[in-house]
Amino acid sequence: MDRDQPALSASGVDKVYGKGDALVHAVDQVELEVARGEAVAIVGPSGCGKSTLLYLLGGLERPSAGTLTLAGQRLDRMPESGLARLRRHSLGFVFQAFHLVDELTAQENVELPALLAGASPRRARKRAQELLEQVGLSDRAGHLPSALSGGQRQRVAIARALANEPLVVLADEPTGNLDSAATTDVLRLFDQLHENGQTLVIVTHDTRIAATADRLITMRDGAFVDETSLTGGSSRTLAAMTGLQG
Amino acid sequence: MPLQNASRNQSQPEPSSGYQLRVVQEVLLALLVREPSYGYQLQAQLQLALGPLAAALNGGHVYVTLNRLEKAGLVVSTRVPQGDRPDRKVYELTTAGDERVREWLADTGWPKPAPAEFHLKLVAAAAAGIADAVGIIDAQRHALLLGLRDAQRAALGEPDGSIAGLLLEGVVLRLQADLRWLESCARYWNAKRGS
Numbered sequence: 001m002d003r004d005q006p007a008l009s010a011s012g013v014d015k016v017y018g019k020g021d022a023l024v025h026a027v028d029q030v031e032l033e034v035a036r037g038e039a040v041a042i043v044g045p046s047g048c049g050k051s052t053l054l055y056l057l058g059g060l061e062r063p064s065a066g067t068l069t070l071a072g073q074r075l076d077r078m079p080e081s082g083l084a085r086l087r088r089h090s091l092g093f094v095f096q097a098f099h100l101v102d103e104l105t106a107q108e109n110v111e112l113p114a115l116l117a118g119a120s121p122r123r124a125r126k127r128a129q130e131l132l133e134q135v136g137l138s139d140r141a142g143h144l145p146s147a148l149s150g151g152q153r154q155r156v157a158i159a160r161a162l163a164n165e166p167l168v169v170l171a172d173e174p175t176g177n178l179d180s181a182a183t184t185d186v187l188r189l190f191d192q193l194h195e196n197g198q199t200l201v202i203v204t205h206d207t208r209i210a211a212t213a214d215r216l217i218t219m220r221d222g223a224f225v226d227e228t229s230l231t232g233g234s235s236r237t238l239a240a241m242t243g244l245q246g
Numbered sequence: 247m248p249l250q251n252a253s254r255n256q257s258q259p260e261p262s263s264g265y266q267l268r269v270v271q272e273v274l275l276a277l278l279v280r281e282p283s284y285g286y287q288l289q290a291q292l293q294l295a296l297g298p299l300a301a302a303l304n305g306g307h308v309y310v311t312l313n314r315l316e317k318a319g320l321v322v323s324t325r326v327p328q329g330d331r332p333d334r335k336v337y338e339l340t341t342a343g344d345e346r347v348r349e350w351l352a353d354t355g356w357p358k359p360a361p362a363e364f365h366l367k368l369v370a371a372a373a374a375g376i377a378d379a380v381g382i383i384d385a386q387r388h389a390l391l392l393g394l395r396d397a398q399r400a401a402l403g404e405p406d407g408s409i410a411g412l413l414l415e416g417v418v419l420r421l422q423a424d425l426r427w428l429e430s431c432a433r434y435w436n437a438k439r440g441s
Contacts, residue, residue: 187398188402208398238400239299242302
């Protein structure tokens with residue numbers, strides 16, 4: 001893979017479902033470039049096409065038109081076997097509903113992607129231990145998902161997403177099923193990943209997550225309608241926001 | 247800060263200042279209810295409660311406020327000699343000060359961020375035709391998002407169970423609510439623009 005290329009790019013990307021009167025333009029002429037190490041949040045009302053876009057970027061669906069690349073490699077024309085390999089090796093996915101394997105322990109869930117990618121059981125085990133440590137769940141390694149809280153399950157899912165040191169982590173409403181305290185834990189974790197240089201694309205309703213991104217893209221009816229850089233300084237001080245200063 | 251300035255305490259009798267000073271005045275009075283204190287002790291208590299926000303209290307502010315309270319007859323001070331160092335003042339609540347604290351604690355006035363001013367700004371902008379309401383909303387949203395980011399950073403930096411973290415949680419929740427309202431504004435004014 002070419003290290004000079006953007007981590008992800010989309011150009012003229014369309015996704016349509018159905019035909020004739022029932023035609024739905026889920027993603028409409030999207031242009032996007034995500035630099036390595038950048039955290040991008042995509043927000044917008046339900047049904048605006050943001051999840052569909054994430055699935056296109058992750059090679060889980062194919063565009064109706066346009067070009068998609070991951071580190072310079074074309075995804076839109078890649079055969080399914082190639083895509084599957086790329087998903088396993090270069091991408092990490094985090095979903096709203098966690099999607100952990102119920103019959104496997106936290107540790108085994110995190111080992112799975114490394115095993116599927118061909119790592120030795122010992123190596124996979126070691127990596128999973130490191131990752132569970134990183135997400136603060138070493139003491140829950142032997143628990144089944146049913147014995148974990150929602151926040152803990154999502155942290156296991158994030159550890160799993162990192163198993164193969166993916167180029168990009170794609171997250172779809174990662175805090176959608178979490179209460180405020182668990183959301184804080186997940187936010188801390190994403191913040192830490194971002195600081196470590198992990199490229200992140202997060203689709204979310206949650207303004208708390210959105211505000212931690214470098215760049216915030218707003219979608220409406222399948223298209224980008226606003227793009228805001230959040231790397232600059234704030235005009236209001238924290239003290240002003242608490243009502244301490246007028 | 248157009249969202250915040252509009253409707254602050256119209257009915258409060260305090261002569262001198264804006265909202266901030268008033269609150270600090272009553273807080274200082276309340277901290278003197280149990281026993282007299284030195285200024286630096288009061289300041290330390292405020293700093294603890296504010297955590298990373300304590301920087302907003304400049305050092306002299308507590309003393310300026312105490313002076314003001316003394317002039318208003320709400321506290322009295324006594325000089326305490328410190329040997330070779332300058333005298334220190336110990337502050338004590340008066341009966342009037344005590345009454346003020348009790349009224350303040352019972353008061354349910356709530357410093358709301360006022361959407362009315364922003365709402366009218368959008369109406370006026372559309373009427374004047376010199377600015378686009380949607381553009382104003384986007385700019386405001388950007389400003390609030392940066393604020394949310396900063397508040398969030400500060401909140402994530404607080405350990406679990408921190409008293410200052412509780413204050414920051416309040417800031418975060420308010421900004422989230424304001425941002426949700428701006429989404430509604432954007433929907434309305436976008437539709438208006440399209441029609």
